[in-house]
Amino acid sequence: MASQQQLSAVKGAKVLMVGAGGIGCELLKTLALSGFQDIHIIDMDTIEVSNLNRQFLFRRSHVGLSKAKVARDAVLRFRPNINITPYHANVKDPDFNVDFFKKFNVVLNGLDNLDARRHVNRLCLAADVPLVESGTTGFLGQVTVHLKGKTECYECQPKPAPKTYPVCTITSTPSKFVHCIVWAKDLLFAKLFGDTTQDNDLNVRSSDAAGSSENSKDVFERRKDEDIEDYGRRIFDHVFGYNIEMALSNEDTWKNRNRPRPIYSKDALPEKSIKQNGSVEKNGSTDDPSSVSAMASLGMRSPQDVWSLMENSKVFLEALKLFFTTREKEIGSLSFDKDDQLAVEFVTAAANIRASSFGIPLHSLFEAKGIAGNIVHAVATTNAVIAGLIVIEAIKVLQNDTKNYRMTYCLEYPTKNMLLMPVEPFEPNKSCYVCSETPLSLEINTYQSKLRDFVEKIVKAKLGMHSPIIMHGSALLYEVGDDLEEDMVANYAANLEKVYASFSFI
Amino acid sequence: MEGEELTEQETALYDRQIRVWGADAQRRLTRAAILVYGINGAVAEFCKNIVLAGVGSLTLVDDRGVTEEALSANFLIPPDETLYEGKSLAELCSDSLKDFNPMVRVSAERGDISGFSGDFYSKFDVVVVSCCTLTTKKLINDKCRRLSKRVAFYSADCRYSSGEIFVDLHSYKYTKNKLDEAIECELQYPSFEEATAVSWSKLPRKMSKLYFAMRVIEKFEEKEGRSPGGVSITDLPAVLKLKNELCEAQSLKESQIPDALLERLVSSQIEFPPVCAILGGVLGQEVIKAISGKGDPLKNFFLFDAFDGKGVIEDISSRDA
DSSP: OOOHHHHHHHHTOEEEEEOOSHHHHHHHHHHHHTTOOEEEEEOOOBOOGGGTTTOTTOOGGGTTSBHHHHHHHHHHTTOTTSEEEEEOSOTTSTTSOHHHHHTOSEEEEOOSOHHHHHHHHHHHHHHTOOEEEEEEETTEEEEEEEOTTTSOOTTSSOOOOOOOOOHHHHHTOOOSHHHHHHIIIIIIIHHHHSOTTSOOOTTOOTTOSSOOHHHHHHHHSOOTTOOHHHHHHHHHIIIIIIHHHHHHTOGGGGTTSOOOOOOOHHHHSOSOOOTTTTOGGGSOSOOOGGGOOHHHHHTOOOTTSOOOHHHHHHHHHHHHHHHHHHOGGGTTTOOOOTTOHHHHHHHHHHHHHHHHHTTOOOOOHHHHHHHHTTOOOOOHHHHHHHHHHHHHHHHHHHTTOGGGOOEEEEEEEEETTEEEEEEOOOOOOTTOTTTSSOOOOOOOOTTTOBHHHIIIIIIIIITOOSSOEEEETTEEEEEOOSSOOHHHHHHHHHHHTSBGGGOOOO | OOSOOOOHHHHHHTHHHHHHHHHHHHHHHHTOEEEEESOOHHHHHHHHHHHHHTOSEEEEEOOOOOOHHHHHHOTTSOSOGGGOTTOOHHHHHHHHHHHHOTTSEEEEEOSOGGGSOHHHHTTOSEEEEOSOOHHHHHHHHHHHHHSSSOOEEEEEEEETTEEEEEEEOSEEEEEEEETTEEEEEEEEOOOHHHHHTSOGGGSOTTOOHHHHHHHHHHHHHHHTTOOTTOOOGGGHHHHHHHHHHHHHHTTOOGGGSOHHHHHHHHSOSSOOHHHHHHHHHHHHHHHHHHHHTBSOOOOSEEEEETTTTEEEEEOOOOOOO
């Protein structure tokens, strides 16, 4: 393997890495040690504390800085004579176009989301550049190789889309803790602290035809000079008490389901808390709003504990109070962030109270945070193994060692005594709408469907094309772009509202 | 539960891995003491992994100075030669490792530890050896097994595009979660000497050929008094001759150890960094499992060959009649 041929192929290669995170750090290090001398790396993120358990090129002092740039500096320290070009940017930026991708001999992905992966896959196909894809979750990992025309592209096999839940499950009939989290995060938190002009299903019930939109607007707003604890209890009683009573009044819903029980604050938390913990100054020595915490204020230490209903109720009220007393300016524009301690505390407490109402097991803040924040569990060792496998495939690609390309799976439990299992890549899927020439056929009611439906639901949502150009023969019906003239933009906007049948062509 | 809770700092830093193995396992890791004897590329990777994981302490021993081979596969060595003066490989690596996780006590020691007493070894929970002779490997393994305290023993060897990990957990009890039930398991591990003494002809036909090839080269280095990893391409004819002798003695067909495989293994004295990363990763995972008592530990050889890309586990224990 270490022939002169291999060494020169590696030395002369121009490699693009997409992602400088868990896999990226391990990959950049192994590429540098393996003799690669021209590496470009794109990553839009900055460094966070939770990265440091595995993204070993970063230190605590780097928190907040660009991952791509810091990774480059760290690797240059032990390989000072190689070229590493960092881009602190989104790989979806138009600058990274087909011509940009064409410059590279191979592209190596270390991404953590489907959207970016599909984007890179399409650019590699358009530029006809080989792509080595990879991913890890905990102890599991895989490395796959994609060459246009020779192997499957990344999208030949459908990839599971992120899970969504039916609206009524969230608003009326939760049966799992995750449903309570989604309710607490996307409905209650959003209603209380987020943009109030946005639609919110919080008071929508499946049986509620007329709706009570005027009432809901009043209910959630804090009245002038309303005592903060009174306000908190009022919200508590409305969402955990009144709303549940209303839901119970519809017998049909509960015919085959366990009935929830309404919970009122006077029962969950009988004593109105005296202002012993009240003063804001108690929250640590800093004035830093991001260190404000209901748990700290209440003397609760461990995020691993599962709180009782009473404790959850305390946290709910305390978190709400702290938002209004220390972060008032942000209310009305906050969105949930898993690294916002107070937001996580509030969502955990709210989800737990709702869960309690519906007989669903309660969870710790640690667990709730993972669900609410879609946190992927990760360790350094799997990333290191995967990085090694990526480099092995990359070297094969650079030498056109076609017969030896492998998809390799890193398993948690050995199968047939194999922990690392290589498999030959599959041939391209002839009906893949991304890499094959086969046209996709769509049945559509041309008298009812507007062009807008096609563009939004099919082209953008389902096919994942962000900047489509829609043509019929040589007629341009729709396109997206920054440099379009006003009359073109107006024309396209008008086209979107037309039904198919109304487009007439000579 | 025994001992202190994780600190707030630890919980924040280790969040993503606690989601993999739990807070309890993390607590055990923070109390564990690891000893590493001999630092090659794979072991450097292992050290990085285990320090990031947050063990209590890591002690490195390797009195050698920096060589070209070491620099090619070990990213812990700074390229600035002026820093090498008077420092052992262990000391240089230790300095770099401290940075990766200030919560871990990383240190270096000097000396031929194969001569150290049992008291020295009993300070540790895990011992990892590499770059040592067959004799030294067996000696240290034996010292660990003689202790009343269970000290897990691992060896890691890379030969160019392949690598091997050996695991000896003596008598190992652990709990396994199967369908919400906790099952008590117990495994008995042979020593390196016992395992490698198993007659080749008794091993399954589909055995990893790499296992045999490693034994041949190991034997060759011992016979010729070479330093570990000292075999080179010029030795190939003598290595092949030894292979034939061993196969005959062990009643194994010569084709079970392809000449091409042996040639590949001796073709370069420089490690292949991707193999170091893979081996260091698997070894890291195994040590974490052994310390935390969670997860099925590997029994007892892991073999990886970049040529076919397979990472295989072979269970080689003496089979009583």
